[in-house]
Amino acid sequence: MARRLEGKVALITGAASGIGRATSLLFAREGAKIVVADRDLAGSEQTVSQVKEEGGDAVAVQVEVTDAGQVEAAIQAAFNKFGRLDVLFNNAGTGERAVSIMDLAEDEWDRVMAVNVKGVFLGIKYGAAAMLKAGITGSIINTASVAGLVGFAGHAAYSASKAGCLHLTKVAALELARSNIRVNAIAPAFTATAMVDELTSASRDPQRARQKLAQVIPLGRLGTPEEIANAALFLASDESSFMTGAVMTLDGGLTAQ
Numbered sequence: 025m026a027r028r029l030e031g032k033v034a035l036i037t038g039a040a041s042g043i044g045r046a047t048s049l050l051f052a053r054e055g056a057k058i059v060v061a062d063r064d065l066a067g068s069e070q071t072v073s074q075v076k077e078e079g080g081d082a083v084a085v086q087v088e089v090t091d092a093g094q095v096e097a098a099i100q101a102a103f104n105k106f107g108r109l110d111v112l113f114n115n116a117g118t119g120e121r122a123v124s125i126m127d128l129a130e131d132e133w134d135r136v137m138a139v140n141v142k143g144v145f146l147g148i149k150y151g152a153a154a155m156l157k158a159g160i161t162g163s164i165i166n167t168a169s170v171a172g173l174v175g176f177a178g179h180a181a182y183s184a185s186k187a188g189c190l191h192l193t194k195v196a197a198l199e200l201a202r203s204n205i206r207v208n209a210i211a212p213a214f215t216a217t218a219m220v221d222e223l224t225s226a227s228r229d230p231q232r233a234r235q236k237l238a239q240v241i242p243l244g245r246l247g248t249p250e251e252i253a254n255a256a257l258f259l260a261s262d263e264s265s266f267m268t269g270a271v272m273t274l275d276g277g278l279t280a281q
């Protein structure tokens with residue numbers, strides 16, 4: 025059977041761990057060459073090793089997604105190393121410790137907004153420009169969250185930033201539609217990655233806190249990074265060719281209530 029991303033090049037941010045790593049492995053199995061982009065270079069190199077162990081091709085690039093120069097350089101690295109860029113997955117993201125708006129420090133707000141909104145903006149700005157210049161009809165995917173669809177008390181910056189990511193997705197989709205560059209978002213709920221570990225480790229009983237998160241989900245469990253990667257694969261592939269400006273919600277039924 026033909027592989028679903030044969031001949032394509034994908035740049036994935038936040039690919040040193042979690043959803044980004046699982047997506048790197050899946051995209052590579054489906055024939056894509058991967059630029060593993062993250063501020064954590066050691067983690068990115070581990071992802072590259074795992075891709076190569078499975079027979080795929082990947083390169084690690086260190087990038088701080090809030091830095092325009094570094095984002096532009098990472099995009100350029102895709103062209104330098106693999107000659108093109110077909111899929112850009114703006115997946116790097118960060119959260120904040122649970123606090124009320126009254127107790128949320130201004131610099132914490134700025135930090136979360138910078139990574140989750142500005143980081144995605146810079147990815148689209150430089151990624152789309154490079155695709156247009158090269159005449160490539162690509163796919164851009166942004167990782168939002170269910171927190172961008174409904175409010176999560178205690179996570180004002182994260183919720184607002186992910187709502188911003190969703191609107192940015194829609195505007196980019198409209199601006200790029202006639203160039204046939206599609207822009208879509210995924211909105212996962214609690215997924216078993218380092219981000220959830222961080223969220224629950226702040227609690228006195230992390231195991232119990234994790235169980236409580238799972239109980240909030242109608243399917244009764246956390247998502248896996250591989251389940252989220254499957255959605256990204258659909259959006260990256262030509263199977264989603266009539267889809268742009270859309271949000272794929274992967275939340276075990278959380279927002280159906």
Ligand SMILES: NC(=O)c1ccc[n+]([C@@H]2O[C@H](COP(=O)([O-])OP(=O)(O)OC[C@H]3O[C@@H](n4cnc5c(N)ncnc54)[C@H](O)[C@@H]3O)[C@@H](O)[C@H]2O)c1
Binds near residue numbers: 038062116167169217
């Ligand atoms: N895990 C969840 O429950 C969940 C739910 C909804 C959405 N998300 C989103 O999924 C995405 C991936 O997160 P994950 O769950 O895989 O967590 P993760 O912590 O395993 O991965 C996040 C990655 O992003 C990288 N990163 C963070 N800030 C960066 C920056 N400024 N520049 C470059 N790289 C940076 C980290 O180094 C890390 O490798 C994030 O956007 C997150 O908000 C996660």
